[in-house]
Amino acid sequence: MSKSHEQQKHTLLGWQAQGGPPRLSVDLYQFGRRIEADGSWTIYHVFTGTPAHIGSWTMTGLNRRNAEKALTILNTH
Template identity: 55%
Template sequence: MHVHDNGTDNGRHALAIDIWENEGGTSGRDSMDHHYGRRVEADGTWSIYHVFTGVPADIGGGSMTGLSRSAATTGMTSLNLRNEHRRRQRVEGYARMSGEIGAARS
């Protein structure tokens, strides 16, 4: 007979959800656009960081460290939306260029 400790299982699930949220969670969009996450530092402040390098984000010459949780969430969301917007513009630009090249060949 196996006895499960629901408290332990619940703790693991809560930790997994916290990690997932700190790394940006999901918004149903392509994760290629989500390069920034947030994390709580040892001193209790929050940082926005690049998820592939772990380096704190830098916006306008200012390191995104020492933030409140709310500011880190807002900043992370803003940076990821900016990435998504830029990527969409590039894709649309490539599509226009391809259409122009295809029309010129016709």
């Protein structure tokens, strides 16, 4: 795993341990994921299409595994 992906993993784990995202809705998923032309993944807000953020980290350039984890965390009610 590259250093960048390892850092992403640690950021996700820490953020999840701190309670994760605010609970904006109990019925709607707020975030989706898409694969980009370069093979990386982006987590985006489904209503605006803009990349999601965890703290100051923009959810772009992810590997598939970290994208799956981030999406699960962000959409957990």
